[in-house]
Amino acid sequence: MKIHIKNGHLIDPKNSTDAKQDVYIAAGKIVSIGKAPEGFSANQTIDATNLIIIPGLVDLSARLREPGFEHKATLESEMLAAAAGGVTSLACPPDTDPVLDEPGLVEMLKHRAKQLNQAHVYPLGALTHQLEGKEITEMCELNEAGCVGFSQADIAIKDTQVLWRAMQYAATFGFTVWLRPEEPYLSKDGVAHDGEVAARLGLKGIPAVAETLAIASILRIALETGAKVHLCRLSTAEGVDMVRNAKKAGQKVTCDVSANHLHLTDFDIGYFNSNTHLKPPVRSQRDKTALSNGLVDGTIDAICSDHTPVDDDAKLYPFAEAEAGATGLELLLPLTLKWAEDNKLSLSQAVKHITESPANILGIPAGDLSINANADICVFDPKQYWKVEPKALLSQGKNTPFLSLELAGKVKYTFVNGHLVHG
Amino acid sequence: MQNPQLTDDGKLKHLLSIEGLPKKILNQILDTAESFVGVAEREVKKVPLLRGKTVCNLFFENSTRTRTTFEIAAKRLSADVITLNVSTSSQSKGETILDTIDNLTAMHADMFVVRHSQSGAAHMIAKHVAPHIHVINAGDGRHAHPTQGLLDAFTIRRYKPDMHNLRVAIVGDVLHSRVARSEIHALTTLGVPEVRVIAPKTLLPQDVEKLGVHVYHDMREGLKDVDVVMMLRLQNERMAGAMLPSSQEYFKTYGLTQEKLALAKPDAIVLHPGPMNRGVEIDSAVADGTQSVILPQVTYGIAVRMAVMSILAGN
Amino acid sequence: MNLPDAETLFKGLIEQIKPIITADTAIVGIHSGGAWLAERLLAILGGDIENGILDVSFYRDDYNQRGLHNETKPSQIPFDVKDKHILLIDDVFYTGRTIRAAMNELFDYGRPASITLAVLVNRGGRELPIAPQISAFNTELEASKNLQLLRHPDGTFYFTLEENK
Numbered sequence: 057m058k059i060h061i062k063n064g065h066l067i068d069p070k071n072s073t074d075a076k077q078d079v080y081i082a083a084g085k086i087v088s089i090g091k092a093p094e095g096f097s098a099n100q101t102i103d104a105t106n107l108i109i110i111p112g113l114v115d116l117s118a119r120l121r122e123p124g125f126e127h128k129a130t131l132e133s134e135m136l137a138a139a140a141g142g143v144t145s146l147a148c149p150p151d152t153d154p155v156l157d158e159p160g161l162v163e164m165l166k167h168r169a170k171q172l173n174q175a176h177v178y179p180l181g182a183l184t185h186q187l188e189g190k191e192i193t194e195m196c197e198l199n200e201a202g203c204v205g206f207s208q209a210d211i212a213i214k215d216t217q218v219l220w221r222a223m224q225y226a227a228t229f230g231f232t233v234w235l236r237p238e239e240p241y242l243s244k245d246g247v248a249h250d251g252e253v254a255a256r257l258g259l260k261g262i263p264a265v266a267e268t269l270a271i272a273s274i275l276r277i278a279l280e281t282g283a284k285v286h287l288c289r290l291s292t293a294e295g296v297d298m299v300r301n302a303k304k305a306g307q308k309v310t311c312d313v314s315a316n317h318l319h320l321t322d323f324d325i326g327y328f329n330s331n332t333h334l335k336p337p338v339r340s341q342r343d344k345t346a347l348s349n350g351l352v353d354g355t356i357d358a359i360c361s362d363h364t365p366v367d368d369d370a371k372l373y374p375f376a377e378a379e380a381g382a383t384g385l386e387l388l389l390p391l392t393l394k395w396a397e398d399n400k401l402s403l404s405q406a407v408k409h410i411t412e413s414p415a416n417i418l419g420i421p422a423g424d425l426s427i428n429a430n431a432d433i434c435v436f437d438p439k440q441y442w443k444v445e446p447k448a449l450l451s452q453g454k455n456t457p458f459l460s461l462e463l464a465g466k467v468k469y470t471f472v473n474g475h476l477v478h479g
Numbered sequence: 480m481q482n483p484q485l486t487d488d489g490k491l492k493h494l495l496s497i498e499g500l501p502k503k504i505l506n507q508i509l510d511t512a513e514s515f516v517g518v519a520e521r522e523v524k525k526v527p528l529l530r531g532k533t534v535c536n537l538f539f540e541n542s543t544r545t546r547t548t549f550e551i552a553a554k555r556l557s558a559d560v561i562t563l564n565v566s567t568s569s570q571s572k573g574e575t576i577l578d579t580i581d582n583l584t585a586m587h588a589d590m591f592v593v594r595h596s597q598s599g600a601a602h603m604i605a606k607h608v609a610p611h612i613h614v615i616n617a618g619d620g621r622h623a624h625p626t627q628g629l630l631d632a633f634t635i636r637r638y639k640p641d642m643h644n645l646r647v648a649i650v651g652d653v654l655h656s657r658v659a660r661s662e663i664h665a666l667t668t669l670g671v672p673e674v675r676v677i678a679p680k681t682l683l684p685q686d687v688e689k690l691g692v693h694v695y696h697d698m699r700e701g702l703k704d705v706d707v708v709m710m711l712r713l714q715n716e717r718m719a720g721a722m723l724p725s726s727q728e729y730f731k732t733y734g735l736t737q738e739k740l741a742l743a744k745p746d747a748i749v750l751h752p753g754p755m756n757r758g759v760e761i762d763s764a765v766a767d768g769t770q771s772v773i774l775p776q777v778t779y780g781i782a783v784r785m786a787v788m789s790i791l792a793g794n
Numbered sequence: 795m796n797l798p799d800a801e802t803l804f805k806g807l808i809e810q811i812k813p814i815i816t817a818d819t820a821i822v823g824i825h826s827g828g829a830w831l832a833e834r835l836l837a838i839l840g841g842d843i844e845n846g847i848l849d850v851s852f853y854r855d856d857y858n859q860r861g862l863h864n865e866t867k868p869s870q871i872p873f874d875v876k877d878k879h880i881l882l883i884d885d886v887f888y889t890g891r892t893i894r895a896a897m898n899e900l901f902d903y904g905r906p907a908s909i910t911l912a913v914l915v916n917r918g919g920r921e922l923p924i925a926p927q928i929s930a931f932n933t934e935l936e937a938s939k940n941l942q943l944l945r946h947p948d949g950t951f952y953f954t955l956e957e958n959k
Contacts, residue, residue, distance in 0.1 A: 255684035258621030328599030374597035523902035793861025
């Protein structure tokens with residue numbers, strides 16, 4: 057199968073390309089950029105006039121809800137959502153049911169995903185058995201089964217001795233440990249940023265110190281054990297500062313932020329809108345600005361969707377009891393574009409955070425359109441506005457804080473390995 | 480974001496929180512309540528306003544006092560009243576709040592009075608109900624207890640009519656208190672120039688001063704020259720964790736005694752939403768003393784709830 | 795129609811009322827015009843006639859359509875209604891619905907011996923089997939007209955006649 061994508065504007069941050077260039081694909085790989093290779097005759101030509109061509113998006117956190125939560129979403133529905141969002145590679149956290157702590161489960165998930173022949177799925181294995189924070193998992197076995205890193209999802213390890221051992225063990229084999237920094241006692245029962253809005257609404261707060269204290273212990277243990285650490289979903293200004301300082305001091309650490317947190321503050325909770333119940337909580341304007349600045353100066357490496365489909369029933373509770381999470385795969389691109397526009401950044405600068413950078417964190421061959429790279433491609437119309445509403449979303453999760461908003465950036469074509477999965 | 484309590488033309492549709500309500504509406508409620516105070520002294524202690532209407536008291540959390548005053552208020556308005564303690568019935572069978580609401584709506588309830596242990600429950604119900612139904616929040620988690628805030632404001636106005644010239648202190652567990660939040664919003668909206676909160680740091684929410692109050696940790700300093708002292712109930716379970724060491728120490732530091740009350744203005748009044756923990760947050764000598772208006776609060780509570788119900792049902 | 799002079803009518807009303815006042819009479823004015831009339835009437839009659847004010851907001855039959863009025867005033871009946879001869883005073887008698895509400899409210903205070911209705915103007919258009927026994931002026935006004943009694947700062951009365959909006 058030979059494909060020619062013509063007349064589009066190509067943005068490929070890794071190769072510093074930001075120009076009108078045609079893309080030529082053969083046998084699932086990029087074979088040429090700009091000029092047609094000798095004797096190339098396309099089976100299929102895509103006209104990308106007025107469209108932008110970027111590497112397929114790499115999402116560092118997308119819950120596919122399988123196994124165990126098929127009433128919230130299925131692999132089928134969420135892979136379609138990924139394709140519709142231009143996402144061609146995604147990492148999924150281990151908080152399924154059963155938890156991804158056994159090689160067999162990981163193999164099954166990989167197998168199911170492969171059969172669907174859509175986005176590449178990279179499972180994160182559980183760092184501890186059942187995510188209980190007590191016993192470490194068979195990381196080597198899980199790695200062989202396909203885990204690209206080890207994570208605790210949203211459940212922090214309380215026992216620092218276990219955290220220490222888990223990081224030591226992961227460091228032995230060079231595995232990356234993915235942790236969302238949140239001190240479990242300080243955040244206990246909390247559902248909102250501990251500030252003015254929580255005070256007004258009478259919601260139990262999660263103070264910023266819950267994040268900074270966790271970052272301090274994680275970074276310190278990582279330094280001592282030599283473990284590679286990826287910090288997930290930073291949410292506080294102080295947290296960004298700590299990572300900035302650690303990076304300045306030469307510590308190898310990466311981190312991400314969710315697209316939600318680049319746009320929302322606790323004031324968006326409004327009158328108890330349970331769609332804004334997220335983990336970590338959306339925080340103050342000052343935190344939001346600091347997250348944005350952290351991305352710009354390279355402290356934060358990547359933007360992820362933090363895709364967490366929640367069924368409507370689970371949201372039909374008072375704010376604190378409503379399940380946390382929002383659908384995100386189809387919003388990652390438009391929210392990243394909006395962030396770039398709000399902060400007057402070039403498209404290339406923004407796209408890097410959802411392609412090249414997350415691919416580097418995962419250590420996977422993706423996120424760029426070099427010659428011979430996998431033809432994972434997203435072609436989108438930057439000017440087309442669309443309304444975020446349930447019927448516009450392919451994900452089975454219809455809940456998002458951005459409901460009824462008009463966002464620019466509509467994915468027209470998505471290719472995975474040169475195979476058209478959306479469009 | 481439109482306030483979900485108001486209709487498009489600015490009338491009160493639900494009473495969910497005092498926050499965001501215009502002063503005009505608060506005054507309308509308080510003025511109407513004045514008219515209801517006298518109804519209790521008549522031979523027939525009823526007016527026919529809500530005749531044929533069904534008021535449903537839906538208590539997902541137990542409360543004898545609040546439930547009773549709402550019941551009396553509805554009955555004095557001639558409404559039919561159904562009271563359901565849901566905490567002990569369908570919720571344990573897995574029925575959701577909204578299922579319960581739907582069922583009662585099918586039985587032609589016209590108004591829901593809701594108490595729930597979770598902040599935001601009343602908002603959620605108000606968002607869900609059919610357009611002709613009114614919802615009154617009778618306390619949701621730590622968030623709001625608007626009729627209590629209004630009856631406290633009503634009581635204060637009766638004793639101290641010039642609200643624009645008052646200094647009020649709210650003492651105790653503001654962090655967990657829906658009453659405190661509603662009192663703060665009611666008083667600041669009605670133009671009270673200085674509202675103080677007095678509590679240890681463990682019982683104050685983060686950024687509480689952004690609600691427009693002055694924070695004091697020393698009760699003696701905080702009570703100085705105030706016109707009104709509003710005590711909050713201290714739940715016993717607060718002693719269990721790391722919030723407070725003991726009720727004895729709390730009484731010593733934040734309990735209202737005659738000696739501490741003497742620091743306030745000589746004609747200062749003392750309020751308490753009840754039920755009181757005598758010897759914990761308030762000394763019996765104060766609770767039963769001449770400056771206490773705790774029992775009038777209860778009486779006025781009925782008039783204020785009648786006012787709220789009759790204004791809502793007419794809008 | 796030429797508006798009658800309210801003060802002249804008021805003088806006429808007093809003359810009609812005087813003869814029926816007995817020791818058991820209590821005067822009740824309906825808020826607001828009737829209450830003003832009652833207030834001046836009591837001052838003129840002197841003595842210590844029992845009196846009160848009714849605000850019929852809680853008894854109105856249009857509550858379901860129009861809701862509660864923005865300014866309700868407390869009703870004040872500081873005497874025992876039982877066995878009293880009530881002289882009920884209002885400014886303008888129209889449909890009779892206000893009087894129906896007022897009588898219902900009065901009965902919630904107790905069982906009076908009798909109720910006599912006295913008004914300044916009976917403008918016609920009654921919709922209930924209720925009529926004033928005493929009126930200083932009778933006329934027929936179109937339904938589109940709104941006749942209202944008002945009070946000058948010095949306490950003297952005057953009428954306004956406007957088209958209903």
